[in-house]
Amino acid sequence: MPNNERTPGIESGRLAAEQYAQNFSDLHPAYETHEAAVAADRCYFCYDAPCTTACPTDIDIPMFIRQIQAGMPKEAAKTIFEQNILGGMCARVCPTETLCEEACVREAAEGKPVEIGRLQRYATDDYMQTDKHPFVRSADTGKSVAVVGAGPAGLSCAHRLAMKGHSVDLFDAREKSGGLNEFGIAAYKSVNNFAEREVAWLLQIGGITLHHGKKLGETLSLDTLSASHDAVFLAVGLSGVNALRADGEDKNGVADAVDFIADLRQADDLSTLAVGRNVVVIGGGMTAVDAAVQSKLLGAQNVSIVYRRGRDRMGASEFEQDLAASKGVQIIENAQPKRILGNGAAQSVQFEYTEDKGSGLKGTGETFEVPADQVYKAIGQQLGEMPGGLNVENGKIVVSEAGQTSMLNVWAGGDCASGGDDLTVTAVAEGRDAAESIHQNLMG
Amino acid sequence: MADLSANFVGIKSPNPFWLASAPPTDKEYNVRRAFEAGWGGVVWKTLGAEGPPVVNVNGPRYGAIWGADRRLLGLNNIELITDRPLQQNLQEIKSVKKDYPDRAMIVSLMVPCEEDAWKAILPVVEETGADGIELNFGCPHGMAERGMGAAVGQVPEYIEMVTRWCKQNTRMPVIVKLTPNITDVRKPAEAAKRGGADAVSLINTINSITSVNLDAMSPEPMIDGKGTHGGYCGPAVKPIALNMVAEIARNPETHGLPISGIGGVTTWRDAAEYIALGCGNTQVCTAAMTYGFKIVTEMASGLSAWMDEKGYATLEDFKGKAVPNVTDWQYLNLNHITKAHIDEEACIQCGRCYAACEDTSHQAIEMSDDRVFSVKDDECVACNLCVNVCPIDDCITMVEMVPGETDPRTKEIVSDQYANWTTHPNNPSATAAE
Secondary structure, three states: OOOOOOOOOEEOOOOOHHHHHHHOOOOOOOOOHHHHHHHHHOOOOOOOOHHHHHOOOOOOHHHHHHHHHOOOHHHHHHHHHHHOOOHHHHHHHOOHHHOHHHHOHHHHHHOOOOOHHHHHHHHHHHHHOOOOOOOOOOOOOOOEEEEEOOOHHHHHHHHHHHHOOOEEEEEEOOOOOOOHHHHOOOHHHOOOOHHHHHHHHHHOOOOEEEEEOOOEOOOEOHHHHHHHOOEEEEOOOOOEEOOOOOEOOOOEOEEEHHHHHHHHHHOOOHHHOOEEOEEEEEEOOHHHHHHHHHHHHOOOOEEEEEOOOOHHHOOOOHHHHHHHHHOOOEEEOOEEEEEEEOOOEOOEEEEEEEEEOOOOEEEEEEEEEEEOOEEEEEOOEEOOOOOOOOOEEOOEEOOOOOOEOOOOOEEEOHHHEOOOOOOHHHHHHHHHHHHHHHHHHHHO | OOEOOEEEOOEEEOOOEEEOOOHHHOOHHHHHHHHHHOOOEEEEEEEOOOOOOOOOOOOOOEEEEEOHHHOEEEEEEOOOOOOOOHHHHHHHHHHHHHHOOOOEEEEEEOOOOOHHHHHHHHHHHHOOOOOEEEEEOOOOOOOHHHOOOHHHHOOHHHHHHHHHHHHHHOOOOEEEEOOOOOOOOHHHHHHHHHOOOOEEEEOOOEEEOOEEEOOOOEEEOOEOOEOOOEEEEOHHHHHHHHHHHHHHHHOOOOOOOOEEEEOOOOOHHHHHHHHHOOEEEEEEOHHHHHHOOOHHHHHHHHHHHHHHHHOOOEHHHOOOOOHHHOOOHHHOOOOOOEEEEEOOOOOOOOOHHHHHHHHHOOOOEEEOOOOOEEEOOOOOOOOOHHHHHOOOOOOEEEEEOOEOEEOOOOOOEOOOOOOOHHHOOOOOOOOOOO
C-alpha cells in the first residue's frame, strides 16, 4: 500500500506523482504579454520614485516599466541588469511587499501596488530566453581579483569586475555555483533550474574562472589569495547554524532547515524525499517558512512553525506568513522549545510559552507538546571561522560602506559582512558596489 | 422621471440617442436589433444612386488607437457607403419603419452633384415612410475622390445648391451632415442654412492615419502593403466635435439652427454635453461598434437620472444652456485669479505635478525631503497642468482668490471687477473701459 499524508513516521512518496509537480510549480506564474501591458499601465512614472529609493540595487523602476509599456521589454531588462545583474532571481525571491511594492504610491492610494516584481520577471525572462548577454567586457586590465563565494554577492561582484576588464577567479566551497539562490530558497520560487541557468548566462560576460570545492580556511587561504591577486572579495555567506539549546537536539529527526531546503532543491525526484507526518519548524524567518511550506507540499499531514515572539516580530514577511497559512501551515507564536521528546527518534517537542514585559523574553512556565517526527531548526545562521586579521564584530565581517574590510585589498559583502539585511537583493548591491570600489582602487 | 423624448425638426423619437449612419445601420437585421435594444432612432447607412453598388476593400476597413488595457479610444474606417442594392435597402427601411413607427428613421443619401440624381432618389426614399433624410457631405475617403461626400462638404456653394435641390424636391426634413475636414465649420453650416436645411449634423469623421506599420512602412489599416487616410471617430474626436458644434450654436448667422451632435458619444454624459451646447439629439456609432447596442440602456438611464437630479423635466430645459458661456478668449475675465492647492491628505506623493511644473511649466510646486508637495502661490499662474496630470480625483484643485486679497505672484490686489483683454493696457488696440 502506498504512503499517504497519514502514514506514521518519516516517509517518502506520500503523494501521487503528478501532485509533486503541481505543488512545486511556479509560485508567481509569469505574465502573458497583455497582462504585463495592463500591469505596466498602472505605473504613474513617479518623480524621484519611492520604489526606486526602496530598491537596494536602485533599479530605475518607472523607467523599466515604461519600456515595457512601450513594447520594449528587452530594453526594460537592460535597465534592470545595469543595476542588478541578478534581476531575474530578484524578481522571483525579493520580498517586494516590504521593498519596492510597499513604497509604491498605489499601495498608499488603494492598497494595491503596481506588481513590480512580476513586471521585472516579465522583462528579465524576455531577455534571458534569448540566451544573449546584455553587456560587453572591457579590454583586459591585467588585474586579477579573487572572489570567494559564488552566491548572489560573489556573482554580482565577479560580473561587475569582469565587465570592467579584470580577470576574476571565482571560488566556491560547493560543487555548484549560486549560493543561496541554488541551495537556500524554496523550489517553487526558482523552477526549471533557473538559478543554474542564470549563473551560466551571467558568466557569458567572460573573464571569470570558476573554482568549485574550494573552501576558505580549508582548501583556500586568504593570505595566498591576497598574494596571488590584486584584490580579494569575500562573499562566503553564513555557513554555521545556530544551536537550539534544547534538550534532545541530537535525536533522530532533528535537522537544520537549510540542509533540508538544499536537499530539496537538488533532488531529481521529489517523491524520494522523506518527510514526517508531523513536522515542526522552529524559527520565524524566511527559511522557516520555506522549510514548513515545502514540508507541507511534500505531503506532511501537520506542519507547524513555532516562533518565540509574536508574528509581528517574525523575519518572514506578512506575505510569506500568509503563504504558509494558505498552504495549511500552523503558526504558533510566543513559544520556545524546552526539550525534544522521544526514544532515540523525535516524537514530539515540548514548548514553553513566552512573554516579554520589557525586560527581555522569559518563559511563563506554561508548557505544551506538539507531535513531531521531524524537527527543523531555522533559528538563524552564523559566520564560519574567519582568517585571523579580519575584524569581525557581532558575527559579521566589519566593512566600510564601500565594502572594504580591515585588511588591505580585501573587500567583503553579502550575508557574511556587516550592514546588510540578509536579502538576496542586498547581497547583489553589496557585490556590485564592492566591485566598483575595487575597480577604483586598482585603476586609481 | 425626466422625459427623454425628443422632437428634432418635427421628427419624434423616444430618446435623443440615434445611431449614426454607419455600419451598424446598414441593414434591417442590425436596425431591428438596435430598436429592440432601445435606440431612439437610426440614420440608415448612406444610400447611393440606383445602379451597381459601390464595392469595399476586402482587407481591413478599420484601424484603431487604444488606451490602457486596449480600451478603444479612436477608430478609423475606410468603408464606403452601402454596398448593397438600393432597392433592397429601400424595402428593408420600409419594413422596419412599419414595425417601429415610434422610432426615428432617417435615411442618409449621397448621389452625384446633379439635380436629376437627387430628383430620382428622393421620391423612392419618401415612399418608404422614412421620417427624414441626411445629406452625407462628409465621407472623407473614396467617395470624395468621385466628387461626392466631403468633396461637396468642403465647398459651401455646393452644399447650398444640393440642399436647395432637396428642399425643393421632398417634403421630408433635410439634415445636412458636415465634414470637420475644413478650416471654419461655420461656413458650410451657413451654406446649409441658406439652402434651406432643417438642421445640420456634425461631425463626420476626421481624415486620419491611425498608425504606421514600421515593418511594412505603410499606414494602418494596411491593404496589401498600402494604406489611405480614413475617417477618425470615437472618444478621441469628441473635443473637436464639441467645439465645432459650439461654433455653429453661437454664430449669429446659424444660431438656432437645429443640430444633431455627433462625435465620440460614449456615455450619457457625452450626450448631455452635446445637448447643453445646443444639440437637439445625438448620434452614436463608435461606442455601439465597440460595446454593442446594449449601451443605450446606460445612456438613457444616466441621462434621465442626471436630469432628475438637476430638475430638468425635458431635454428642452437644458438644451443650449452652455452656449452663452462659450466666448472668445478676449472676453475671459483676467481678474479671475486662482491658485492650485494640493490636498496633502489625498496626495499619494507620486510627484507627477512636481515633474510637470518643474520641467515644463512655472516651477510653482515645492517638494520637501519627505515628499510633501505644496504650491508656491508666488509662482503659480493657475495653469491647471498639475490638476490634469494628478492621478487622484480632487487632490489638486483650483482655489479662487477673493477680491481684496493680494496675489502673491503679481503683488496686486485681486479686483472684484470684470476686466478682459479688450481693455487691458498691454493691448495696443485696447479701448478705454467704460
